[in-house]
Amino acid sequence: MPLSKKAKIWIIVLSIPVGLIICCIIAAKIYFTSDRLKAFIIPKIEDATHRTVAVGDISLSVFPTIAVSIDNLAISNPAGSSFDRDTLLSLDNLRIKVKLLPLLASRAEIDYIVITHPVIYMEVTKDGKKNYSSEESGKAPNTKVTVESSNTGALLLSNLEINNGEIEQVDKKYDAHMLIQGLNQTCSVEALPGENTMVIKGTSSIGSFSYGALKMWYLSNQPISGDEKLTYNLHDDVLSFDEAAFKVRDLPLKISGTISHLTQPELTMNLDVSSPGADMASLLSLIPPEMLKKTSGLSSSGDVKFSLSIKGPSSATMNPGISGSFTVGNGKVQYASLPKSITNINVAGSFQKPSAPIGSIGGGNFTIDKMTATVGSNTLDGKLSVTNFGDPNLTASFGGNLNLDEVKDFYPLEQGTEMSGMMKANVSVAGKAKVPQTMKASGTIAFQNVTIKSSGSPKPLRNLNGTISFNNQSIETKQLAMNIGESDLNLAFTLNNYLGLVMSDVAKTAGKPHATVTLTSKQLRTADLMSEQAPPAQGAPKKSSPAASQGALLPDIDVDANVSIDKLQTDKFALTNAKGSLNIAGGVVNLKNFNVNAFNGTVQTKGMLDLRDPKKKPFNLDLDVKNVESNALLSNFTTFGQYLFGSFSTTTTMKGDLNDTLGLNTQTLLGNGTVNIANGKLSGYPLTQKLADFTSLADLREINFKNWANAFSISNGRLNVKDLKISTGTTDFLVGGSEGLDGSMDYNLTVKLPASVSDKINIGGVGAQVLQFFKDKDGRINLPLNVSGQAMSPVVRLDASAEQNAMKNALQQKLNDATKGTQDDLKKKAQDALKNLFKKP
Numbered sequence: 142m143p144l145s146k147k148a149k150i151w152i153i154v155l156s157i158p159v160g161l162i163i164c165c166i167i168a169a170k171i172y173f174t175s176d177r178l179k180a181f182i183i184p185k186i187e188d189a190t191h192r193t194v195a196v197g198d199i200s201l202s203v204f205p206t207i208a209v210s211i212d213n214l215a216i217s218n219p220a221g222s223s224f225d226r227d228t229l230l231s232l233d234n235l236r237i238k239v240k241l242l243p244l245l246a247s248r249a250e251i252d253y254i255v256i257t258h259p260v261i262y263m264e265v266t267k268d269g270k271k272n273y274s275s276e277e278s279g280k281a282p283n284t285k286v287t288v289e290s291s292n293t294g295a296l297l298l299s300n301l302e303i304n305n306g307e308i309e310q311v312d313k314k315y316d317a318h319m320l321i322q323g324l325n326q327t328c329s330v331e332a333l334p335g336e337n338t339m340v341i342k343g344t345s346s347i348g349s350f351s352y353g354a355l356k357m358w359y360l361s362n363q364p365i366s367g368d369e370k371l372t373y374n375l376h377d378d379v380l381s382f383d384e385a386a387f388k389v390r391d392l393p394l395k396i397s398g399t400i401s402h403l404t405q406p407e408l409t410m411n412l413d414v415s416s417p418g419a420d421m422a423s424l425l426s427l428i429p430p431e432m433l434k435k436t437s438g439l440s441s442s443g444d445v446k447f448s449l450s451i452k453g454p455s456s457a458t459m460n461p462g463i464s465g466s467f468t469v470g471n472g473k474v475q476y477a478s479l480p481k482s483i484t485n486i487n488v489a490g491s492f493q494k495p496s497a498p499i500g501s502i503g504g505g506n507f508t509i510d511k512m513t514a515t516v517g518s519n520t521l522d523g524k525l526s527v528t529n530f531g532d533p534n535l536t537a538s539f540g541g542n543l544n545l546d547e548v549k550d551f552y553p554l555e556q557g558t559e560m561s562g563m564m565k566a567n568v569s570v571a572g573k574a575k576v577p578q579t580m581k582a583s584g585t586i587a588f589q590n591v592t593i594k595s596s597g598s599p600k601p602l603r604n605l606n607g608t609i610s611f612n613n614q615s616i617e618t619k620q621l622a623m624n625i626g627e628s629d630l631n632l633a634f635t636l637n638n639y640l641g642l643v644m645s646d647v648a649k650t651a652g653k654p655h656a657t658v659t660l661t662s663k664q665l666r667t668a669d670l671m672s673e674q675a676p677p678a679q680g681a682p683k684k685s686s687p688a689a690s691q692g693a694l695l696p697d698i699d700v701d702a703n704v705s706i707d708k709l710q711t712d713k714f715a716l717t718n719a720k721g722s723l724n725i726a727g728g729v730v731n732l733k734n735f736n737v738n739a740f741n742g743t744v745q746t747k748g749m750l751d752l753r754d755p756k757k758k759p760f761n762l763d764l765d766v767k768n769v770e771s772n773a774l775l776s777n778f779t780t781f782g783q784y785l786f787g788s789f790s791t792t793t794t795m796k797g798d799l800n801d802t803l804g805l806n807t808q809t810l811l812g813n814g815t816v817n818i819a820n821g822k823l824s825g826y827p828l829t830q831k832l833a834d835f836t837s838l839a840d841l842r843e844i845n846f847k848n849w850a851n852a853f854s855i856s857n858g859r860l861n862v863k864d865l866k867i868s869t870g871t872t873d874f875l876v877g878g879s880e881g882l883d884g885s886m887d888y889n890l891t892v893k894l895p896a897s898v899s900d901k902i903n904i905g906g907v908g909a910q911v912l913q914f915f916k917d918k919d920g921r922i923n924l925p926l927n928v929s930g931q932a933m934s935p936v937v938r939l940d941a942s943a944e945q946n947a948m949k950n951a952l953q954q955k956l957n958d959a960t961k962g963t964q965d966d967l968k969k970k971a972q973d974a975l976k977n978l979f980k981k982p
Contacts, residue, residue, distance in 0.1 A: 186216070192229065193217040211235040218272045224264045225311070229272055232259040253300040258307075265312040274457070301328045301343070315500055316354045323348020328369075337376040344368050350389075363427065365389050378403050382412070391426035393418050394447075407456035414465075416447040421472050421486075443472030443486060453496035462496035472514075481550040485515040494530065502531025517547035533574040540567040545591060557596030562605065563589040572613075582613035588621075600626035600669045607632075614638065626669030634658040636698075658702040666710040700725040704735075713777055714739060728753035732762070742769030742789070750799075761796040764814075771818055780884055780932040781828075787821015787849065795855070807858050807882045818849035828928065828935045832892070835937045836924070837903035841892075845869060851876070858882050871895045878928070886935055888928040896920035904939065 186194045197213030215231040218224050238252040264272045306324030310317070328343025346366040353359035367387030373380050380403050385396040398412035421441035446468045453461035472486030494505035509525040521541035528534045545560040554560070565587040572580030587608045594601035607621035616639055621632040636656045702723050709716040721735030730750040737744050748762035766774070771789035775782025793814025798806040823829050823844045833841040844867070851865030858881055865876035872895065878888035894902070899922060902912060915922045925940035 190216060192219060208238040209236070222270070222272065224266070224272045226262050226264070228260075228262065230259065230261050233257045253302065255300075255302045256304070256306070258305045259303065260307045261309070263308075263310045265314050267313045269314050271457075299329055301330065302326070311355070313355065318351075318353055318355050318358075320349070320351045321347055322350075337374060339373045339375065341371040341373065342369070345387075360427070363389050367394075373403070377401070378405070389427065391423040392416060393423065398451075407454050407459065410451045410453060410455050410461040412451040414447075414449040414451070416445065419445040419447060421445060421469065421474065424469070425474070438477035439474065440477065441472065441474045444468070444470040445472075458499055460494075460497060460499050460501075462494065464491075464493040466491040476551075476553055478553060479550055481517060481547075483514055483516055483551050485513060485520075487511055487513045490525075503529060505530040516551055517544060519543050519547070527574075534572070535574045535580070536571045538569040541565075545593075555596060557594070559594040559601070560592065562591030564591065565589070570613075580613045582611065585610045611639075613640070626666060628665045628669040629663055630665065631661045632658065654698040656698060656700045656702075658700060660702065660704050660706070662706045662709075664708045664710070665706050668710075668712060698725070699727070709737065740769035740773040740789075743767050744769065758799040759796070760799060762794070764791065764793050764795065766791045771821060781826060784823055784826035785818070785821065786824065787818040787846075789821075790817045791815065793853075810855050810858070810882075812855035813853065815852050816850065819847070821846055821849060827933055828886075828937075831935050831937050832890075832926075835904065835926075836892075838894075838898060838901055840898075841872075844872075844874075862888070880932065884932040886928050886930055886932060889940065890926040890928050890937075892924040892926065893917075894922040894924060896922070898922070 195215045200210045234257040236255045303326040308321040310319040332339040351361045370384040380400045401409040421443040449465035455461045469488040475482030489511045490509040492507045506528045513522045523539035526536045543564045568584030570582045588605045591605035603624040605623040609618045616636040706719040709719045717738040719737040722733045724731045745765040750760040795812035797810035846869045852863045854861045859879045861879045867874040873893040875891040930936035
């Protein structure tokens with residue numbers, strides 16, 4: 142049926158508002174572009190926060206729902222501030238969707254609010270400035286939260302979602318640090334019309350929660366999850382925790398109570414936290430896995446109770462009071478791979494810190510009234526009390542016996558580790574923790590037939606017996622005996638001011654740490670004291686030596702030590718009757734008359750080694766060596782020592798530098814001294830072999846001598862020999878010159894041969910007549926030679942200048958003799974003539 146004219150009119154009239162609405166929606170969509178929305182919204186936020194705001198993109202839709210999407214929002218810290226980061230808050234995306242039609246009926250129905258990856262960084266500087274305080278901007282905020290007492294309209298938020306949030310709080314003024322990562326939250330909010338309450342239901346999870354001081358975590362990387370139901374009373378401004386159950390890793394926690402004055406600058410806290418159904422397993426889950434070996438195979442049981450109350454005002458200037466208690470009863474822990482469990486674990490303690498202004502350092506206490514555990518036949522116990530957190534006063538005592546043979550049954554040891562014997566400890570500490578040197582500390586640790594072997598130390602520590610006692614000033618033992626491999630050691634030592642090793646303030650006030658040590662041993666092998674390390678894999682990069690990587694080789698401690706070792710075995714030498722003393726002060730080692738019997742003689746040394754600079758270690762030593770076997774000693778240090786035999790003595794002073802690997806820097810070596818060798822021989826020495834070939838005298842291949850004497854000096858990498866004389870009885874050797882530490886030779890050698898070998902000498906190119914010129918008045922032949930080349934391949938030649946001088950001197954002598962003969966004849970004739978002239982008739 143066709144519409145009447147009147148009906149058509151009404152349809153046109155009614156369609157006008159709808160058309161207007163559609164037109165407005167289209168116009169709004171066209172007008173409110175991303176740039177216009179930024180220009181409209183950003184100044185409002187900046188004006189409210191007094192901070193710079195940056196937004197990547199904003200989009201808007203208005204029908205059938207109002208939807209807003211904001212990308213890459215960032216709110217900066219106050220302008221001109223010096224915080225560690227530039228941004229207070231940032232997020233990847235914010236989406237809000239509100240139904241339009243319910244708004245017309247005074248109902249707010251929000252489909253969702255989704256926040257993706259919000260990052261909040263809150264910082265308090267050392268002088269108390271906060272990056273999250275509006276006061277830092279220099280302007281008062283122009284926003285205010287008020288709560289109306291009238292009935293509310295309907296509100297429905299179906300889904301509030303936070304994905305992958307991160308919150309970090311750094312308080313440099315009060316040394317506190319909190320980090321929340323992987324925050325995920327879903328919740329809904331509902332307020333019925335005519336009621337003054339809002340009901341909030343949600344589920345929360347945190348991937349990692351850490352809390353502690355700026356340089357260390359007290360609690361680290363703990364996952365948290367839970368469900369909550371909260372009620373907020375708008376009229377009373379009170380948030381109530383109706384149901385709030387969480388888990389910190391496996392530890393269950395329940396929160397109940399209220400937070401009042403939620404919209405006011407100062408909140409009033411009245412919360413209780415408890416741990417219903419907690420047990421040992423859930424408590425141990427809080428300990429980082431790296432601190433409990435093989436935790437996957439760990440079983441435990443026992444009763445655990447924990448309670449915490451938070452009461453009092455909380456604001457930017459006030460902290461609420463905190464008090465709590467904790468107990469562990471009849472606890473037991475056992476590793477699956479081991480036969481026995483640690484039992485009777487009992488712990489009881491409490492803590493309390495009263496409400497006080499933020500930054501207040503006084504008050505508070507923490508107490509462990511009982512702490513016991515049974516390990517096989519052993520019982521361990523202790524107590525701890527800390528009062529006044531601002532200036533902590535510590536009282537603690539620990540004690541117990543431990544049969545090391547039983548440890549392997551309770552605790553998984555590293556592969557290759559073995560322990561046996563008995564340890565007994567009794568320790569007590571009392572006093573101000575901030576002034577450790579004034580604390581009354583005392584205790585003893587006793588060892589009885591203890592043996593310890595680890596995979597990195599194949600030579601076990603055996604038969605450890607003795608007692609170490611200590612107080613807050615010193616650590617001392619009168620006798621600590623042990624065996625390591627084939628070595629035995631007996632130690633007595635006193636270490637004073639040992640706290641200065643880790644506390645510089647203690648070293649300044651109480652003095653530098655100082656140790657007095659006495660070491661005696663019947664046998665000490667250096668190989669027993671060093672770990673055996675596998676050689677690096679072929680092609681693997683070489684690691685720098687410890688000396689090269691450390692800033693100093695010695696700890697910051699002064700030492701006076703006395704050593705007495707009957708037999709000292711190094712990797713090259715066997716020494717006996719090693720006695721002496723040394724002093725270490727400020728990184729300088731001073732040897733005081735260290736004596737040792739070695740190589741069938743005695744060696745005495747004194748001097749210093751400076752280890753303060755890891756790259757340059759100067760030394761200055763005086764050596765007095767008497768009657769040692771030269772072959773045994775010098776074979777380890779020189780190229781000719783393996784060919785030289787005899788009773789060797791030397792007095793020398795040497796100084797120079799060691800390099801960063803403790804090797805000798807030969808270019809810096811300086812020294813001087815004298816050498817004497819009695820009743821020795823040179824056998825197989827390349828120089829004597831070459832000398833025998835050069836002269837055709839086979840007897841020179843092995844030289845037996847009665848005495849060897851010379852002076853020497855060392856400089857510029859060379860050994861300078863002066864006035865070396867070797868006497869064999871019939872043949873003498875006179876030597877001067879130098880030999881490089883690299884083996885290069887530059888000597889002038891004179892060989893004094895007896896007249897009996899004149900017919901045996903055969904020097905190529907030199908006739909027998911020339912050899913006559915080298916004879917002295919006793920008929921001995923003084924053969925001048927030059928020695929060059931290397932120690933293992935010497936070159937021997939006649940000294941041309943000496944040869945010429947010898948020939949010249951011989952000819953001059955004959956001339957003198959001839960002249961003298963003629964003069965004698967003339968004189969005789971003159972005398973005869975005079976006699977005839979005055980002869981009487």
